[in-house]
Amino acid sequence: MPKKSFLGSISSPKVEVFVDMGNPLLNHTVDGFLKIGTVSAAKVAAEETYHMVKRGSVSKHNLENSLKKMCKEGAYWGTVAGVYVGMEYGFERVRGTRDWKNAMIGGAVTGALVSAASSNKRDKVIMDAITGGAVATAAEFISYLT
Known part of the structure; x- marks a missing residue:
């Protein structure tokens, strides 16, 4: 029986934004905050867009609430990610191994x-x-x- 297989790879686009804070620990922390915060805000934007389309109404009030929710979720998850990335990098430096x-x-x-x-x-x-x-x-x- 013939066997079919899929050869290839899937890769996502890589966006690198580097903010130099003058300290590697701060650089890693800010990088984690920005990346995960942006992903979280984009997730909320997609969910809110879906809900607005489903309701069939878009108002200034809905847009303001969506923006507030995007900022809140982005800041929360960005902070969690920044703390994690900073902690991981800090322990790597303290332990001297990765x-x-x-x-x-x-x-x-x-x-x-x-x-x-x-x-x-x-x-x-x-x-x-x-x-x-x-x-x-x-x-x-x-x-x-x-």
Whole structure:
């Protein structure tokens, strides 16, 4: 029986924006903030556009609320990403090695910090630290596969 296969690769466009803050840690943190914040804002823009089209009405009030939501989500996720990227880079510099453990520690610390900033429950902070470390470690392992 003939076998069909697909040969080729899929690649996404790469946009590099570099903001020099004079410090590598700050450079990485700002880069993470800008990239993930932009993605988050674009996600909200797409969702809000869908909802406006579905409702069949676009008003100044709807546009203002959408813009506020885009800014809020972009700032939130950009901040989370900036903290994570900064933590991972910081642990890389402190430990003197680049491996998955930096991602795990950075994810755990970021999860704990974000949770502590939004909640005072100790168990929730610990669970979010575990989740942050697990997600960051999984992402690091997946990036090694590609």
